[in-house]
Amino acid sequence: MMPTPYIQLDNINIADRLYVNQLALFGGTITHIIGQNGAGKSTLLEVMAGLLSVNTTSRLATGSTGASTSSILPNTPAAQVAQYRCCLTQANHSVFVLTVAELFAFYTPHTQAPIELDSILEVNQFLLRSMDELSTGQRQRVHLARCMMQIWDAVQRGEGILLFDEPFDALDLAYQLKWMNWLHTIKQRGNVIVIVHHQLVLLQDCPDDDVIIVNAGQIVEHGQISRVWNKTCLTQHFALSEYDIPSYLSFKSA
């Protein structure tokens, strides 16, 4: 049986922030997590990343679902998890003036971005520049690359768990599209990809991806975008009236 990564959450209860009864994400999927500000999206992502300690069993695992190779957090050594799970958080600032090459050397096993990744994010040209000199968007590309390089081998084998918190921040449209397309290629290899973001317009272009809508700390919708995502989601979970929905979020009339 091919090893496939998966994320499984059971009975997560983080007071006033997040309640998840059961959630399982499997290899070969892209899941978009959306919701209002403060709904608990980032908290959910942090739980998946193993960054938040939870009282009850939280599972984050890779390997065939038959128990022997699967690992349960927090029992698995964190260094082992770090080889197949990466997570782009929103706090990536350093008070020290680091060069891009230093950042790669400190946070990944690679000295520069692998060719496949560099063709998408074009970051190797910045290797000798310091992060201070780059624009916000260029910095975001560097962090995206750094994050994926941490588990690059696992990504290539299709055993990676890739978690991103607002990766589209400051990326121009060309890079957004290029990167999103490429995520769909690595999805084919079997990786689990989870993205927290606010680019609702993107959902319509990825009907085969999954979406999770978080509202007030609870998962209120989970399923394939083509089946779940409609006008009602916006009015129910985003506090919008039907008239507020902008024209660029065009839905086929129900």
Added chain:
Amino acid sequence: MTSHATPVRSFLRGNFTSNPILLAAVFVVVALLINVFLHPNLLTASLEQYIFVQLSLPMLITAMLVGAALAMSSASLQIVLHNPLADPGIIGISSGASLLAGVVIIGQFVPSSALIWGLPLACFVGALFSSGLIYWLAKRLHLSHSAVILSGIAISTMCGAILAWLYILGDAQSVRNLTFWLMGSFQHASYPILFVAGLLIVMGIVGLYRKRSALNSLYLGEQNARLLGINPQQLTRHILILCALLVGVSVSIAGSIAFVGLLVPHILRRVWGNDNRLIIPLSGLVGAGLMLLIVNINMLLAGTVLPISLLTASIGGPIFIYVLCTNHSLSR
């Protein structure tokens, strides 16, 4: 400055020398040799040999140990506290040592014959006590890096206040003694004390050296360290304990010495980049060499023994202002 930093770094890496560690080691040896040359009759005159072995050598060893300890602990503290200008003095680890030195010298509780052991011992206890207090206070604030710095400021302010009271109560001679002690000196060095202190400092240095790669994971904050499988809280705790040990011992044998710890790693990072696998050991070597140079300067100014901090602060103060003004990441 940052736009020039890269060519300077690559120049130094590529063409000037590919091995900064070797360069720093040469620096230490040269600084040592200068001192030997300051004793012109070392090989022939037995009196000169006696003076060298009994007075100069312990002073040189103390200088090297203290320089390495201060520079290495600052280099690691700067990373752990996310503050390029952190320094054991600034965050207050040495304040308790100064306070107990004040109590011992001004209070005259310890007979002067026992001062040679009593003073360092009291200082060490003081340094550990103030570090413990800072740690306890910071832990109540969840051990965030600003909590450690703020607790340090609070504790050192209080120690400073008590010390100021002692100044008012003390007699003229002991106040003068205390002032000199507080500004640092390698003169008190003696072999028995050096043996104990040296052992502790070497232990601390080895401890910090072993944490050098883990420190690299802290640059982007605690979350990113945890994502790499490093436990940042535990690492911070270990570094703080090691620094308390190193700084505590240093202050005990040489008084409090300003600026060395702050400037050495800071300047090394500008030239050789931020990789702690290099910067931590390099700081130790350069710190040791720099303290040797200070000893040499002191010997050249024969007769007047200047307090170490007088020299380090006179040189370090202007450099510190220069660094402040040219550091982009701080001006934002």
